[in-house]
Amino acid sequence: MLLQVSGLTKKFGGFTAVDKVSFSVARGEILGLLGPNGSGKSTTFNCIAGMLRPTSGSVKLDGEEVAGLNADAICHKGLGRTFQIPRPFRELSLVENATLAAYYGANGRITRAEAESRARDALQLAQLPTEASARVGGLGAAGLKKLELARALATQPKLLLADESLGGLDGGEMRQAADMLKHIRDVRGITIVWVEHIMGVLLSVVDRVVVLDHGAVIFQGTPREAQQDERVAEVYLGPPETRAA
């Protein structure tokens, strides 16, 4: 297993946002981490990525305990993440943005040529232009999401945590974003944990899903099983008697 989350708990004062969450992700797998708004997805994500310190529990990346390490240290151990709201350096070019991410991922221990090569490779994987003149300014919502992905890929992660990659995209862009994540896994073997609150297109590309509700895991299984599961339907659609026919 590349990622093993065991008994992960995060409390904010007396409120338990993540309650003994356990799941694992095999090398090369795409796992969808789903749940309605407020179910604890972002808190789980941030505990894994080191943006939040878990109250208790274990997070093992490639067999090594990383719970409680800071985000920089976890990135240097091979975890790349995207942010829900892209915040690129707008005054820099796309290549410069990705190059900075490559330096960050390597903890500064690569040459400029190597950082730029990693940056161009990541931009290509994210289907963005690689020429020096390509700027952030002209990118729309989908382009900014791609740049977010390219910045995470430039850190050369073993595990990519994708946070709400579909937010703000239209139907066609969502399909393209989903296919891109699958392509990245297929050609590079990068393991992906993909956090979304909407199921839709995600179910067509993930291998397995974990569904959270009120901070706890209520379902783990294949996308097909998720679509047939009554508890999953309930948290997404409400109780059977209130659903439209």
Ligand SMILES: Nc1ncnc2c1ncn2[C@@H]1O[C@H](COP(=O)(O)OP(=O)(O)OP(=O)(O)O)[C@@H](O)[C@H]1O
């Ligand atoms: N820093 C915080 N302090 C207090 N409560 C918090 C904090 N962060 C999150 N929460 C609460 O924890 C619960 C889980 O929030 P979280 O953001 O993890 O859910 P989510 O599933 O990611 O939701 P969304 O899809 O809306 O992003 C919510 O009730 C939220 O209000």
